Structures are given as C-alpha cells and as structure tokens.
Amino acid sequence: MTTTPDARPTTAFEKTPHATISRYSAMEALGRRLDDALVILSLGGAVDEWYNAAPHMREASLFQQQLGCVTGEALGLAVGLPHRRIVSLDTDGGLLFNLGILATVGNEQPANLFIVVWDNEQYQSIGGPATHTASGRVDLAAIARGCGVEHAYTVDTLEAFDEHCAAGLAADVPYLVVVKTDGILQPGIKRKHSDGREDKYIFVRHVEETEGIVIMGPSEHN
Amino acid sequence: MQQHAVDAVVRGLKRAGISVVCYLPDSLFKELYPALDADPEIRTIQVTNEGEGAAIAGGVFLSGKRAALVMENSGLRASVEHLARMGLGAGIPVFMLMSYRGDLGENNWWAIPHGITMEPVLDALRTPYRVVRHADEIEQAIVDASTWSHTAYYHSAVALSGEIVR
Numbered sequence: 152m153t154t155t156p157d158a159r160p161t162t163a164f165e166k167t168p169h170a171t172i173s174r175y176s177a178m179e180a181l182g183r184r185l186d187d188a189l190v191i192l193s194l195g196g197a198v199d200e201w202y203n204a205a206p207h208m209r210e211a212s213l214f215q216q217q218l219g220c221v222t223g224e225a226l227g228l229a230v231g232l233p234h235r236r237i238v239s240l241d242t243d244g245g246l247l248f249n250l251g252i253l254a255t256v257g258n259e260q261p262a263n264l265f266i267v268v269w270d271n272e273q274y275q276s277i278g279g280p281a282t283h284t285a286s287g288r289v290d291l292a293a294i295a296r297g298c299g300v301e302h303a304y305t306v307d308t309l310e311a312f313d314e315h316c317a318a319g320l321a322a323d324v325p326y327l328v329v330v331k332t333d334g335i336l337q338p339g340i341k342r343k344h345s346d347g348r349e350d351k352y353i354f355v356r357h358v359e360e361t362e363g364i365v366i367m368g369p370s371e372h373n
Numbered sequence: 374m375q376q377h378a379v380d381a382v383v384r385g386l387k388r389a390g391i392s393v394v395c396y397l398p399d400s401l402f403k404e405l406y407p408a409l410d411a412d413p414e415i416r417t418i419q420v421t422n423e424g425e426g427a428a429i430a431g432g433v434f435l436s437g438k439r440a441a442l443v444m445e446n447s448g449l450r451a452s453v454e455h456l457a458r459m460g461l462g463a464g465i466p467v468f469m470l471m472s473y474r475g476d477l478g479e480n481n482w483w484a485i486p487h488g489i490t491m492e493p494v495l496d497a498l499r500t501p502y503r504v505v506r507h508a509d510e511i512e513q514a515i516v517d518a519s520t521w522s523h524t525a526y527y528h529s530a531v532a533l534s535g536e537i538v539r
Contacts, residue, residue, distance in 0.1 A: 191432070213435065217458040220428040224465075227432020227440065230393060230416065251421025255429075259418060347463035355435065364437040367526065 257299025385515030423448030506535025
C-alpha cells in the first residue's frame with residue numbers, strides 16, 4: 152500500500168482530492184454562453200444536471216447513455232454541419248473508453264468542435280469507483296495535445312473554465328477543456344425521464360427546424 | 374480488389390447519397406481506400422477503431438448527411454458496443470460495408486474467427502445484411518442496404534467476398 156498523495160485510493164470508492172469545481176456550476180456557466188450550438192453529452196449524473204442547468208438547451212442537446220460514443224458522435228455532427236458550433240460534453244470514464252478519438256480529432260482538426268471533459272475521477276453513476284485519472288498520473292489534456300489537439304487544457308477553478316468556454320466556443324480549431332469537478336451531484340434537481348429514442352427525435356427535429364433540412368422525413372407513400 | 378469492383382463501390386456509395394466514409398484500412402479493400410480518399414465528393418475519416426467509426430457515422434446521420442463505415446469484418450466485433458447502444462438504444466443507424474475475411478476459401482488461420490463470428494454477430498445485433506460475391510451486384514446492394522437503414526433507422530451491412538476481394 153502506498154502513502155504518496157498522488158496514489159490511487161486505497162479503498163475502491165475513496166475519493167481523491169484533485170477535483171474542486173462544482174460540475175453543476177460549471178454547466179450553468181457554459182449554458183450562459185450557448186445559444187444556437189448543438190450539444191452531445193455522456194451518461195450518468197451529468198445527464199440530469201445538464202437538463203436542469205441549461206434548460207434552454209434541452210432540445211439542442213442529444214442525451215445519450217453511451218460510454219465511448221460521445222465525442223465520436225460530436226465529431227460526426229461537426230463534420231456534417233461545419234457552420235454550426237458543436238459541443239461534446241464527455242467524461243473521464245467515457246473518454247478513457249476510447250482515447251483513439253483524440254487522435255482522430257487531432258488529425259481531422261474540426262474548426263467547430265468544443266470538447267468539455269467532466270473529470271470527477273470516478274465512475275459516478277455506479278457509485279464512485281475510481282477512474283484512471285484519480286491516480287494523478289493520467290493527464291487527459293496532455294494526451295489530447297499529444298494527439299494534435301493543440302488547445303487542450305485542464306482547469307480547477309470556475310473562473311478559468313468560463314474563460315476557456317469563451318475561447319473554445321470562438322476557436323477555429325478543436326478545443327478541449329478537462330474540468331476537475333468535485334463529484335457532488337447537484338441535490339434537488341428534476342430527473343429527465345425520457346429515453347434515448349425520444350431524446351433522439353427531439354434533437355433531430357430541432358436540427359431539422361434550425362437548419363431547414365429533413366433528416367427523418369416522410370415515407371414515399373403515406 | 375479489381376478496379377471495376379472499386380468503381381462499383383464508389384458508384385454505389387454515391388447513388389446511396391453517402392458523402393462521408395469512416396474507415397479503418399484492411400488488406401482486402403486496400404485498393405478501395407485511396408480511391409475514396411481521392412474522390413472529391415466523399416469526405417473520408419480514418420479512425421483508430423471501428424467502434425469510433427460507428428460513433429462518427431452516427432453523428433453524421435444526426436447532421437442530415439449520410440455516412441458509411443467501411444472495414445474488415447473483424448471490425449464488426451470491435452464496434453458491437455457502440456452499435457448496440459446507438460442502434461438498439463436510440464435508433465441511430467450505421468450502414469456498414471465490410472470485407473468478408475474468413476469466408477470459404479480463406480487460407481489465413483488468423484482470419485477464421487472473422488468468418489465464424491460475422492453472421493452470428495450481425496444476427497445478434499438484429500442487423501440485416503447481404504453477402505455479395507460478384508462485382509455486378511455491389512452497387513445495388515449498397516443502395517439497398519443504405520436505403521433500408523434510412524427507413525428503419527437501424528444498422529445494415531454489405532459484406533464483399535468471393536471474386537471481388539481475391
């Protein structure tokens with residue numbers, strides 16, 4: 152058993168001290184900067200928190216429960232709608248599931264993709280076992296920079312996060328911010344009770360309306 | 374692949390309205406990838422694994438454009454998690470074009486699992502597919518599968534084998 156400050160927790164669900172920001176407060180700050188962007192987000196507590204923290208973005212957000220899919224889907228959306236700002240709300244567990252997407256983002260250099268990684272150093276939705284970032288050794292922003300995502304940062308204050316949101320949403324290169332969040336689920340918020348299929352239709356109809364296109368149209372013969 | 378088969382794939386993709394292709398290169402399709410990269414009407418995205426490619430293709434669908442995931446059939450196993458969550462969970466479709474490694478006639482021991490697992494995995498994912506072994510059937514198979522996916526909002530696949538990839 153090690154006793155160094157950066158060591159993996161000695162018990163499975165013990166929280167490490169690297170994370171400090173309230174994720175809900177960070178979401179509120181990001182939400183205040185969003186208007187016509189499209190958002191794809193990951194699973195777990197972040198779903199209900201985003202649903203409440205940015206209610207004006209509900210129809211513009213694709214609520215997923217898909218570990219490892221989120222930034223990939225956001226890249227596909229960014230490629231398909233190059234004139235539109237796309238925001239990926241990924242997580243430490245979700246991004247670690249498929250780090251290769253960082254290499255693909257680095258090579259593709261989408262000009263309209265802003266990636267936020269909520270890093271609470273745990274698999275929160277199953278009770279909080281540590282992810283690899285809890286060790287203090289695994290640096291997701293450094294991995295992203297090594298993959299060619301030059302603008303990749305880690306923040307541990309709300310003020311710094313807000314500044315990176317302003318920069319990332321205005322950037323013409325892919326931009327990634329790892330946010331060290333405290334892992335405290337916002338108490339008293341409303342649960343989102345729709346499933347992924349309903350959420351997809353809400354999102355697709357919003358894209359259709361705001362883009363003036365048809366994605367899931369009528370059959371040839373009705 | 375023979376050039377006429379490469380041309381048939383490209384024609385099929387265009388007829389199906391596909392403008393984005395995600396791929397992880399393999400040897401049976403090695404002549405296809407440069408042709409896709411060079412085509413001005415097709416945006417190619419090379420990925421690090423096929424699950425990632427499925428996710429990107431799903432995102433392209435959500436933008437109103439059409440995508441294909443091109444890979445060896447071993448990539449189907451790598452993308453099962455992503456395909457199941459997107460397809461069975463939300464109804465986000467991915468059209469797949471695969472080389473059929475491990476079909477009868479295969480002479481590489483390492484490719485045998487690809488042939489044995491491909492059709493059961495597709496069946497487990499409730500994914501309809503067509504195995505094409507003659508070049509003159511490629512174009513229509515691609516159009517049919519892509520059309521079905523954009524009607525059912527679910528995955529479909531075309532696997533190319535036989536004379537096409539020998």
